[in-house]
Amino acid sequence: MTARKQIRLGAHFPGVNNTTVWSDPAAGSQIAFDSFAHFARTAERGFFDFLFLAEGLRLREHRGRIHDLDVVGRPDTFTVLAALAGVTGHLGLAGTINTTFNEPYELARQFATLDHLSAGRAAWNMVTSSDAFTGENFRRGGFLAREDRYTRAREGVDVCRRCGTAGPTTPSSPTAAPGCSCATAASPTCTTRRASSTCTAGSRCRAARRATRC
Amino acid sequence: MHGRFSVPRSPQGHPVLIQAGDSAEGRDFAAATADAIFTLHGSYDAGRDFYADVKGRAVRHGRRPEDLLVLPGATFVLGDTDADAADRAVEVRRAQVGPQTAIAFLEQIWGRDLSGYDADGPLPAIDPDVDNVSITRGRVRHARDPRTVAQEWRDLAAAKGGLSIRETVIEATSRTSFIGSARTVAAELDRYVQGDACDGFILIPHLTPGGLDAFADTVVPELQDRGSLRTEYTGTTLRENLGLRPTARPATDTTRRTSA
Helix, strand or coil: CCCCCCEEEEECCCCCCCCCCCCCCCCCCCCCHHHHHHHHHHHCCCCCCCECCCCCCCHHHHHCCEEECCCCCCCHHHHHHHHHHHCCCCCEEEEEEEEECCCHHHHHHHHHHHHHHHHEEEEEEEEEEHHHHHHHCCCCCCCHHHHHHHHHHHHHHHHHHHHHCCCCCCCHHHHHHCCCCHCCCCCCCCCCEEEHHHHCCCCCCCCEEEEEEC | CCCCCCCCCCCCCCCEEECCCCCHHHHHHHHHHEEEECCCCCCCCHHHHHHHHHHHHHCCCCCHHHCEEEEEEEEEEECHHHHHHHHHHHHHHHHHHCHHHHHHHHHHHHHHCCCCCCCCCCCCCCCCCCCCCCCCCCCCCCCCCCHHHHHHHHHCCCCCCCCHHHHHHHHCCCCEEEEEEEHHHHHHHHHHCCCCCCCCCEEEECCCCCCCCHHHHHHHHHHHHCCCCCCCCCCCHHHHHCCCCCCCCEEEEECCCCCC
């Protein structure tokens, strides 16, 4: 007998956009930890695969004013997910994180850390927005041409994969700690330099000019 | 990057990768790279087309169809009966799209200040200002010509017997929604999955923080009774629970060395 196809379920935390109803007497905070914890525990009680956080890097503006139909404010994804790792045991923790404005190496560290804290429950929803309006508050601004979004995204994923899988496979072993010479064979060091990682604000990134050296 | 990575290998190696974006380039990126794709393709038939498209792309990238999960976003409204749920769904949509929101939606398409219009009146007779693309900043732009969208909205309003601005926005911006009793909703979600319109859903409740409570209490047991949802977590990682293969070191990883 063939096993029945299993339904995969993610739970999108409501709190932004006009899909969330605020006039309902049962509507609560979109930022208090109790709200996140309640939602996560409910998803886990329902055997969901993961909780899903959207991202808001800059409040939208409409006709030159803050879009007052949006909820004002959305907390940082990594921090919320890390806190939720402590109150759940099985639920996946999926964060929407922009591939354009964040630095690949920093993201690799953040996701590796979240994966450790949650014992293997981290997920990354990759979004590739590159509009200059959002980029203004990031160190390199609106630096990326729209057509280069996926080149940059591929690079972020690649760095995350290389870093994430390059380390010792037995992280709990003290002998495999980073910097310990006995781990060298299993965890090669590498040097990667890519065009879009090193370009400066205002310049146009070219695709994947790379030099990899080990 | 220089030097050794400063965090030891984590349980999953790297996070489960989800990709959101429906452009051809986004689909290809997902097919080559992602473990799951978050899509807005809603209807059963559109879902089946999208599913076949991206699974085919995954195979062309040397992967198995089951290596890429298709997870559309979906809303739901539950009730004691299907009729009760349908009534509640109408109330929810009216709460989601109040008069102000309706006008704001309209302005995003028309590219004009339409604050003088009555949300309970007809759509504007004037055409969209196609040069004013920055009326709303910080949201994903519609890639389509606003004049085309405007005409579709006018046609929709006329076809439904002369909808108001607010009613038109409610109709035109509706996402896939599963509306009914718990049994009805479970059966419909399962039909999509078993029929290869998707592998599951990212559910978007309309209330925070309790919007998932009734689903967990009533729909989940129905799905379990149908044999379509686990009754306990069997994996130790998210990747295992999703039925995905373990993380391998990247095949293209030129940094790889043979371990001693």
